[in-house]
Amino acid sequence: MNILLLHPSFPGQYLHLAPYLAQNPENKVVFLAKDNSIKTNFKNVQLGLYKQPSEKAENWVKTCGPLMPAAEAVIDGQQIVRSLNWLKREQNFEPDVIIGHTGWGSTLYVKDVYPDVPLMGYFEWYYHALHGDSFWWPDEIPTIENKISIRTRNAHHLLNLVECDAGVTPTQWQFSQFPKEFQPKLSVIHEGIDTEFCRPAEKRPGLKLDDLKIDLPEGTEIITYVARGFEVYRGFPYFMDAIREVLGRRPNTHVIIVGDDRICYGAKLVGTTYRKEEEKKGGYDTKRVHFTGLRNRGDYRKILQASSCHVYLTRPFVLSWSFLEAMSFQCPIVGSKTPPVQEVMEDGVNGLLAEFRSPHHIARRIEELLDDRELAQRLGKAARETILEKFELRKCLRKQEDLMYSLVK
Structure with missing residues (x-):
């Protein structure tokens, strides 16, 4: 079978699915992307990189106001059309099924090139002005400009929902955000968690990262936090306030923070970052609060295996892989009392829930786990058992594969 995968940043959500499909000798797998985020490739996956948009196109996008996301999707979709025609003409490749992330326009026009080829879309998020990620709490009130902008962000998502033959979304919470008219097209199937890689050590070790001169012996209380960027969406300011409380009471506790000082989700700050803002609030104990930057997978595993308490906070938005991986590592976790977390974590059963916007409550729940190691x-x-039952990688890959086969004539 000829399988075409689409995602602007290789491999994206197809980190596991692409090599899984390619290991089947019956399949030929081609992947089109704008860039290669991991700087390597998978065995038997033919990767093609299409061109970045021209400066003229990027300047046009900037003039589109609320339609900017749709305009960016149009440009990305046009680049994919050119690539599909090249594959057909130069590589003699025509897909039997197309699987692609719908968020950036990659799948927008594939049905105009291949109207009879089934399209299986990955649907990550549908935006709402109320009761979603942007304005969730009662004191958050959108302006009419906010409402217009947020509604318009869904333009290309709606086109994709119409054209796809079937769709996948990773959690029930994300599924619930999509219009009821289109929900029958969607299946809730997570990408899957590699529970063999993300497994606990036999005994919680210390942590040594030579390049950062971090050498924490076995038995050290270590609080961990992981995010691609430091932002309000993932609760970074609340976490920092909470650990100031905790460290003030626990002189031997250390904090490991993995991520970049950037904003991936939500409004951008002008001339500053959230980490820089922490300095203005009084800073933090630099001898015990360790910012590691983004780490390779081996270091990431060492960090989470050494964790005494992992903290995951998020607005009502997309659920992070790092949260589920921390559960698979058997970390005792404090998670935010928000719908994406509550779908997976039950308070007192496989983790502790805390108020997202209350540093005091976050700090108290962290200390509950540090003080009661039997509870932790x-x-x-129980957290790892949840992942093994509901998110184990091979189970999720087989569900995706079964859905793909159901579409192919």
Whole structure:
């Protein structure tokens, strides 16, 4: 079978699916992307990179106001059309099925090139002015300009929902955001968690990262936090306020923060970052709060295996892989009392929930786990059991594969 995968940043959500499909000798797998985020490739996956948009196109996008996301999707979709025609003409490749992320326009026009080829879309998020990620709490009130902008962000998502033959979305929370008219097209199937890689050590170790001169012996209390960027969407300011409380009471506790000082989700700050803002608030103990930057997978595993308490906070938005991986590592976790977390974590059963915007409550729940190691061990074990039952990689890959086969004539 000829399988075409589409995602602007290789491999994206197809990190596991692409090599899984390619290991089947019956399949030929081609992947089109704008860039290669991991700087390597998978065995038997033919990767093609299409051109970045021209400066003229990028300047046009900037004039589009609320339609900017749709304009960017149009440009990306046009680049994919050119690439599909090139594959057909130069590589003699025609897909039997197309699987693609719908968020940036990659799948927007594939049905205009291949109207009879089934399209299986990955649908990550549908925007709402109320009761979603942007304005969730009662004191958050959108302006009419906010409402117009947020509604318009869904333009290309709606086109994709109309054209796809079937869609996948990773959680029930994300599924619930999509219009009821289109929900029958969608299946809730997560990408899957590699529970073999993300497994606990036999005994919680210390942590040594030579390049950062971090050498914490076995038995050290280590609080961990992981995010691609430091932003309000993932609760970074609240976490920093919470650990100031905790460290003030626990002189031997250390904090490991993995991520970049940037904003991936939500409004951008002008002339500053959230980490820089923490300096203005009084800073933090630089001898015990360690910012590691983004780490390779081996270091990431060492960090989470050494965690005494992992903290994951998010607005009501897309659920992070890092949260589920922390559960798979059997970390005792404090998670935000928000719908994406509550779908997976039950308070007192496989983790502890805290108010997203209350540093005091976050700090208190962290200390509950640090003070009661029997509780921490029980919750961590239950967290891993949840992942093995509901998110184990091979189970999720087979569900995606079954859906793909159901579409092919």
